[in-house]
Amino acid sequence: MDNPSMIQRSLQHVWHPCTQMKLHESLPLIPISRAEGVWLHDFEGRRYLDGISSWWVNLFGHGHPHIKAALVAQLDQLDHVMLAGFTHQPVVELSEKLAQLTGLGHAFYGSDGASATEIALKMSAHYWRNTGRPEKCRFVGLAGGYHGETVGALAVTDIALFREAYAPLVRLAATVPSPDARVAQPGESSVDVAKRAASALEAWLQQHHASTAALIVEPLVQCAAGMAMHDASYLRQVRALCDRHEVHLVVDEIATGFGRTGTMFAHQQAGIRPDFICLSKGLTGGTLPLSAVLTTDTVYQAFYDDDVARGFLHSHSYTGNPLACRAALATLELFEQNEVLAHNVTLAHTISQAFAPLSTHARIKNARQLGMIWAWDVATTLPHFSRRYHQHALAHGVLLRPIGNTIYAMPPYVMNEDTAGHLARGALAALEATLAEENAHG
Numbered sequence: 001m002d003n004p005s006m007i008q009r010s011l012q013h014v015w016h017p018c019t020q021m022k023l024h025e026s027l028p029l030i031p032i033s034r035a036e037g038v039w040l041h042d043f044e045g046r047r048y049l050d051g052i053s054s055w056w057v058n059l060f061g062h063g064h065p066h067i068k069a070a071l072v073a074q075l076d077q078l079d080h081v082m083l084a085g086f087t088h089q090p091v092v093e094l095s096e097k098l099a100q101l102t103g104l105g106h107a108f109y110g111s112d113g114a115s116a117t118e119i120a121l122k123m124s125a126h127y128w129r130n131t132g133r134p135e136k137c138r139f140v141g142l143a144g145g146y147h148g149e150t151v152g153a154l155a156v157t158d159i160a161l162f163r164e165a166y167a168p169l170v171r172l173a174a175t176v177p178s179p180d181a182r183v184a185q186p187g188e189s190s191v192d193v194a195k196r197a198a199s200a201l202e203a204w205l206q207q208h209h210a211s212t213a214a215l216i217v218e219p220l221v222q223c224a225a226g227m228a229m230h231d232a233s234y235l236r237q238v239r240a241l242c243d244r245h246e247v248h249l250v251v252d253e254i255a256t257g258f259g260r261t262g263t264m265f266a267h268q269q270a271g272i273r274p275d276f277i278c279l280s281k282g283l284t285g286g287t288l289p290l291s292a293v294l295t296t297d298t299v300y301q302a303f304y305d306d307d308v309a310r311g312f313l314h315s316h317s318y319t320g321n322p323l324a325c326r327a328a329l330a331t332l333e334l335f336e337q338n339e340v341l342a343h344n345v346t347l348a349h350t351i352s353q354a355f356a357p358l359s360t361h362a363r364i365k366n367a368r369q370l371g372m373i374w375a376w377d378v379a380t381t382l383p384h385f386s387r388r389y390h391q392h393a394l395a396h397g398v399l400l401r402p403i404g405n406t407i408y409a410m411p412p413y414v415m416n417e418d419t420a421g422h423l424a425r426g427a428l429a430a431l432e433a434t435l436a437e438e439n440a441h442g
Ligand SMILES: *Cc1c(COP(=O)(O)O)cnc(C)c1O
Pocket: 111, 112, 113, 114, 115, 117, 146, 147, 148, 149, 218, 223, 224, 252, 253, 254, 255, 256, 280, 281
């Protein structure tokens, strides 16, 4: 199928995500024919370096032979079986593995990040109901938090653009100030900001703990808020406050999990143990949709009863799909085989060096990096900066999609010096090209 006709057919028949479709009257859709490693290939012989791991999911590059082989073998064995009343090898092995990695267990599976959020929230509230405190059924999240966009997940997603139109549908959770280190006052450190945010949470919990089931946080990096990073001490304070006020701590590691922040899971940098962990995105190495929620024995035991209604009667048709679980196992095998976390320390250094001219650019504020995440705030009032930058980046052969005025990179872990150079040169050239449009817009 040639390119123009595929664009036309897509616009006619496909409703694309996170998109005002009318924009595609001026911004071309890009049909992708194939992908390999860090590269996305179009039909015109152009290629784009996937600098954001296709929305943060693709950890080891596209078409990784190890994941591919595991999927093919699994397809020969068992494609799918419902998980109620049945079980299978991939789901058992994956659940064991995730328990070993997180220190939590009783893996419950969904298909997307948003469904993991909803599972964790439902489990938390149901736990309190089962333990005789049904009034603990409200939630609290952080300013700028993002936990998905289904109606339940939107309740704890504090991004006005995603939520406003659905306000009447959403049972809004409370929000407390974010520990985003960028809000530091002169003389304040990120630790001070963390303390201040924790004090605000403390004040809030003192008032509302009796009606609060859980606090949900994105540990270390609020990615959708524009890679807002905070000090790990915040998570330790949060853990202590949740303990003191008998409120569950849900860590949403959907974006930060699987090595993205340098450790396997971000909350591990704070040395804390949450009550629930939500996982998705990188879980299958970017091949198939899968999400999981892990929790404590205490929570699990509160559901274990002769009474059916005290059980967690939640399901999705594809819960624990064998192919997705097998892809996840193969992804986790790669972490071990290739000592990925150690390798990424060196790789991150290489990538940071390549990005140095961008990080020190006169128009950049708050250049920051954690693990395999880089972000830069651009000082500009140019309307639609993000959209313009994205277009210029594509013209330079890189996929980067700023959030507001924040450029960020979350590249796959199979980058090298060459591809880092290509990504960094493209990112810088796209910045110059975008800023050059400022004159035209006064
Ligand atoms: C992407 C994301 C989600 C939602 O995941 P989907 O698969 O898009 O539903 C939830 N939480 C965080 C932190 C995310 O980054």
